[in-house]
Every structure is written in structure tokens, then in C-alpha cells.
Amino acid sequence: MTTTAEPLGSGDLRAELANRLERARNRTLALTDYDDGELVKQHSPLMSPLVWDLAHVGSQEELWLVRDVGGRLPLRCDIDEMYDAFQHSRSSRPSLPLLSPTESRQYIAEVRDKALDILDRTPLEGKPLLENGFAFGMIVQHEQQHAETMLATHQLRDGERILPETPLPDTRGLAELPAEVLVPAGPFTMGTSIERWALDNERPAHVLDLAAYWIDTTPVTNGEYQQFMEAGGYDNAAWWHPDGWQHRNETGLHAPKYWHRTDGNWVRKRFGAVEPVPADEPVQHVCWYEADAYARWAGRRLPTEAEWEKAARYDPDSGRSRRYPWGDEDPAPDHANLGGAALRPAPAGSYPDGASARGVRQLIGDVWEWVSSDFEPYPGFNVFPYEEYSQVFFGPDYKVLRGGSWATDPAAARATFRNWDYPIRRQIFAGFRTARDASLSESA
Incomplete structure (x- = not known):
């Protein structure tokens, strides 16, 4: 490969x-x-x-x-x-x-x-x-x-919106999408050794062999996340990582950042404007602990970083890893919601032309996706060009985010690009999708 x-x-x-x-x-x-x-x-x-x-x-x-x-x-x-x-x-x-x-x-x-x-x-x-x-x-x-x-x-910032907003094209496919996609067991090449501007933490390319797993076709939506909230997800310690439960109690987490109730309905503040929370958009402004709690409540889990990248890059027909979910060509407007002009994620299921070889959508753009993995170096990692870019952040304090958001420029939206932050961070444009192990009969 x-x-x-x-x-x-x-x-x-x-x-x-x-x-x-x-x-x-x-x-x-x-x-x-x-x-x-x-x-x-x-x-x-x-x-x-x-x-x-x-x-x-x-x-x-x-x-x-x-x-x-x-x-x-x-x-x-x-x-x-x-x-x-x-x-x-x-x-x-x-x-x-x-x-x-x-x-x-x-x-x-x-x-x-x-x-x-x-x-x-x-x-x-x-x-x-x-x-x-x-x-x-x-x-x-x-x-x-x-x-x-x-x-x-x-x-x-407080006050009225001062940024211009560009409407998103409606690129949703007409066919109903499956809730999840099976990624078969087997090896794939993770990371890169040849992408010309890849940063040190993306290197070197190395082969991993993963068990079969299922991954959400699209990121978790606001509507799906509200079901977790309405089921008492923020009030049940059983769904929360112990550190997350402590953080929830200390900070009073009860909804994604910028959400509040008005007349019994959830609204959000978005760049100075207050608007109803759109049910079909990927949820954003949730921390890792919230994402992890939702996944547990749903009977699933967050994907590992390797699972995320295999779902995004692996082409079973050729047996190699693509640069992007859709292929090797640079992102175009019909591939992904990038660049920041929209000021929001696109509805879940958008950008069929940006789907992976297995049919997973919106892996690039819309929302950064929390994965379960800590930020660690790849085997054979070498510092370049300075220690403070990656090395000083390696360890259990930081969780990995993948895929970029609507605010990310294509220059930093490679399928190998790795972002990281503290698991309590919510001001970043982060959401998530979930995964589950495949049974022996499913993976056969």
C-alpha cells in the first residue's frame, strides 16, 4: 500500500x-x-x-x-x-x-x-x-x-454580527443515507511521508491493521444531540468519563456552548445573531467529554484516530490511502464546506461528491471531529522544524480532532492533518461522529 x-x-x-x-x-x-x-x-x-x-x-x-x-x-x-x-x-x-x-x-x-x-x-x-x-x-x-x-x-464577542455570511448551496443527496458504514478489517497506510507541506506530527506514513468497525455516515446532528439532552444525558453520571462528570458539575454544563432556552425552545447565538437551533446541522461547540458521554448514551463510542483516518482515506479497490476522502485532488467547493465564508456547518448528508470510498460524508470540513485518542507521536516521529509545534503537546492531556471545520482553510484540511486540544474546550468549532465494533458475522 x-x-x-x-x-x-x-x-x-x-x-x-x-x-x-x-x-x-x-x-x-x-x-x-x-x-x-x-x-x-x-x-x-x-x-x-x-x-x-x-x-x-x-x-x-x-x-x-x-x-x-x-x-x-x-x-x-x-x-x-x-x-x-x-x-x-x-x-x-x-x-x-x-x-x-x-x-x-x-x-x-x-x-x-x-x-x-x-x-x-x-x-x-x-x-x-x-x-x-x-x-x-x-x-x-x-x-x-x-x-x-x-x-x-x-x-x-458580544454585540451584533459584523461578519458577512455566504449562503451554503444545497448539496444534499436525494437518496436516504444509511446511518452507518462498515469499514472492513485489514491494514491501511496512516499518515504521510511525502505530502509536501505536511507537519511533523502527520509523519511518517506507517501501516496499521484494524479490526472491522462501523462508523456514522454523517456527524451527529443538533437534533440527535437534543435527544441525549432530553433523555437526561447531562444528569446521569453513568454516561460520563469521571473527569468529565467532575467538569460538568464544576461548570454547570447542560447544553452545547452558545445554546439557551427561549419559550421552551432551544436557540443559539451565532456571530451576534440569535436563531433557532437547526436540527439537521452537525452539532458544534461541544467538548470531548460531551461527545464521549453522548456516544456512551447511544450505545456506541468515539472512533479512534486510526479508525477515523481509515474511514477517510482507505480505498478498498486500490488498497491505498487517498489524500482526501474523495480522491487525490485538492478540495473544491463541491467537496466540502471550508474557508469560513458560511459561518456555519452544512446540513448533515451534504457534499455527496466529497464522500469517502465507503460512502462516509463530511469527513472534511463542517466540524472538527473529536476522536477517542490522546495526541501521541507516530512511530518514527522526528521533530521538524521545532519542538514547540508538536512534541511539547504529546501525552494524555490533549485529545485529537480530525477533519477541519467550516472555518478551516483548505491549506490545513488534509485528511492526514491532526489538531489537538484540551478535552474541556468548547469555543472551537468541534463536533463528532460515533463508531462501534463490528461483530464477527458483520466483518466476515
């Missing part, structure tokens, strides 16, 4: 990287094109002020592209520590002497000018940081990840 390398595509790699850098920057600027008061305010202690993210993406670009790749003199070495995510907690960042919105925009523009000049002059081969433009691709992903972080901040 083999994986397929990402094709370089038509056109010049430099032009492709320049285009991706521009797309990421345009998104950053669009998410910070608001009153300075909105940018410098901390809308929640869970998140940084938007102005911190604005300058931080420039700081990382300066460190990696201007100084490291380009060997240029620093523009602003005086702010390195202030925009180092490991030096200051999110809750403490408003107390720092942050660059103003105007200064931040000027700074990231100056950095970008130098980075593009370096891109024009630098061989995109040889050293690991330069091979296939890895450092530039890494910075694209970093900025797009912060765009998603900024969307989470926008969701936490």
Missing part, C-alpha cells in the same frame, strides 16, 4: 505560494477590518485580543521567512517575546504593550514585502525547510489557522 504525493499542479510553485500567502493575508485583514476598539478588546479570557493575532502572524513570518530562510536582519526583534505564544497566556496578553492596529498592519505589510522578495530569490529545494517551499507552506498554514482562531474570537 502506498500514498500518493501531492502534485505540484499547473503553474510555477513560487506563483502558487505567493497566491496562497496572499489569500491568507486577505483573510487576516478581512477579519481585522473593524473598529480599533473591537481589535484591542479581549472578548473572552479564552482568546487573545484580535490585534495580538494580527501582529503574531507577522512575527512568525519574520522569524521563519525573513530571518531564517532569507538571512535578513530583524525588523522588530524587540517584539519577539511579546508575540511568542509560549511566553504569555491568552488571558494575560491584553496587559502587554501590544502594537496598535495601525502599527500591526504596517508591520505585517513590511514583513510580507520582504518575504515575497525572499520567495523570488530562494531555491525551493535542498534544505528541508526549502524543499518544495516547505517554510512558505508552513507559514500559509499558520496564518490560516490563526484566521480560524480569530473566527472563534468573533463568535465569543
Whole structure:
């Protein structure tokens, strides 16, 4: 079994990287094109002020592209520590002497000018940081990840909606879908050794042999989750991990984040607007403990990370692992709900063209999906290009999320991409699907 390398595509790699850098920057600027008061305010202690993210993406670009790749003199070495995510907690960042919105925009523009000049002059081969433009691709992903972080901040802010919303096309298939799909027993290749901009925790490719299992065809919906709530799921310790039950009692969890009852009906706050909870959308803003409790209540479980990836990538006809559920081509609008314009997940069952070889839908986009696994290195893991990207997070404190959300850019939505967070996190755009073991007769 083999994986397929990402094709370089038509056109010049430099032009492709320049285009991706521009797309990421345009998104950053669009998410910070608001009153300075909105940018410098901390809308929640869970998140940084938007102005911190604005300058931080420039700081990382300066460190990696201007100084490291380009060997240029620093523009602003005086702010390195202030925009180092490991030096200051999110809750403490408003107390720092942050660059103003105007200064931040000027700074990231100056950095970008130098980075593009370096891109024009630098061989995109040889050293690991330069091979296939890895450092530039890494910075694209970093900025797009912060765009998603900024969307989470926008969701936490009070006041009316200030973000534009693009309606989703109705891409649901007309046929009724099965509730679950059988993934047969056998080996598959997990991870990658050849995807050009894959990060260290996605590497190396390795073969795993899994027992047969069933996995939900679509993510769990709001309507299905409400059944758990109405059955007293939040009040029965039997369904909860012990740590989750303690967290539920300490924090008063009783519904997904941003939900509340009005006149006996569940409504939600979504980017400043209050609206009825749509029953057919994948549930989001639930923590790992909530997802795990629902799965237990339903007589099922969360899939392991390997089960999730096999369902997403394994092609039984060819015996190899695809780049994406639908194949090897980059995501297109008919494959998945990505990029952030919709401000919401698509209804469950959407995007038939994005289904996996086994018919599992919406594995990419819509909601990050909690899996049962802790965040651990793959066999043969090597740190690259720095320990703080992955290695310092390995261990039982973090749970893995897979697949990306509606807010994720395609640059960070590979089927091998691994996200992770504390099991209590709810401000992220996370949901889940469930799985169960297959019996011997089913797996035969």
C-alpha cells in the first residue's frame, strides 16, 4: 500500500505560494477590518485580543521567512517575546504593550514585502525547510489557522454580527443515507511521508491493521444531540468519563456552548445573531467529554484516530490511502464546506461528491471531529522544524480532532492533518461522529 504525493499542479510553485500567502493575508485583514476598539478588546479570557493575532502572524513570518530562510536582519526583534505564544497566556496578553492596529498592519505589510522578495530569490529545494517551499507552506498554514482562531474570537464577542455570511448551496443527496458504514478489517497506510507541506506530527506514513468497525455516515446532528439532552444525558453520571462528570458539575454544563432556552425552545447565538437551533446541522461547540458521554448514551463510542483516518482515506479497490476522502485532488467547493465564508456547518448528508470510498460524508470540513485518542507521536516521529509545534503537546492531556471545520482553510484540511486540544474546550468549532465494533458475522 502506498500514498500518493501531492502534485505540484499547473503553474510555477513560487506563483502558487505567493497566491496562497496572499489569500491568507486577505483573510487576516478581512477579519481585522473593524473598529480599533473591537481589535484591542479581549472578548473572552479564552482568546487573545484580535490585534495580538494580527501582529503574531507577522512575527512568525519574520522569524521563519525573513530571518531564517532569507538571512535578513530583524525588523522588530524587540517584539519577539511579546508575540511568542509560549511566553504569555491568552488571558494575560491584553496587559502587554501590544502594537496598535495601525502599527500591526504596517508591520505585517513590511514583513510580507520582504518575504515575497525572499520567495523570488530562494531555491525551493535542498534544505528541508526549502524543499518544495516547505517554510512558505508552513507559514500559509499558520496564518490560516490563526484566521480560524480569530473566527472563534468573533463568535465569543458580544454585540451584533459584523461578519458577512455566504449562503451554503444545497448539496444534499436525494437518496436516504444509511446511518452507518462498515469499514472492513485489514491494514491501511496512516499518515504521510511525502505530502509536501505536511507537519511533523502527520509523519511518517506507517501501516496499521484494524479490526472491522462501523462508523456514522454523517456527524451527529443538533437534533440527535437534543435527544441525549432530553433523555437526561447531562444528569446521569453513568454516561460520563469521571473527569468529565467532575467538569460538568464544576461548570454547570447542560447544553452545547452558545445554546439557551427561549419559550421552551432551544436557540443559539451565532456571530451576534440569535436563531433557532437547526436540527439537521452537525452539532458544534461541544467538548470531548460531551461527545464521549453522548456516544456512551447511544450505545456506541468515539472512533479512534486510526479508525477515523481509515474511514477517510482507505480505498478498498486500490488498497491505498487517498489524500482526501474523495480522491487525490485538492478540495473544491463541491467537496466540502471550508474557508469560513458560511459561518456555519452544512446540513448533515451534504457534499455527496466529497464522500469517502465507503460512502462516509463530511469527513472534511463542517466540524472538527473529536476522536477517542490522546495526541501521541507516530512511530518514527522526528521533530521538524521545532519542538514547540508538536512534541511539547504529546501525552494524555490533549485529545485529537480530525477533519477541519467550516472555518478551516483548505491549506490545513488534509485528511492526514491532526489538531489537538484540551478535552474541556468548547469555543472551537468541534463536533463528532460515533463508531462501534463490528461483530464477527458483520466483518466476515
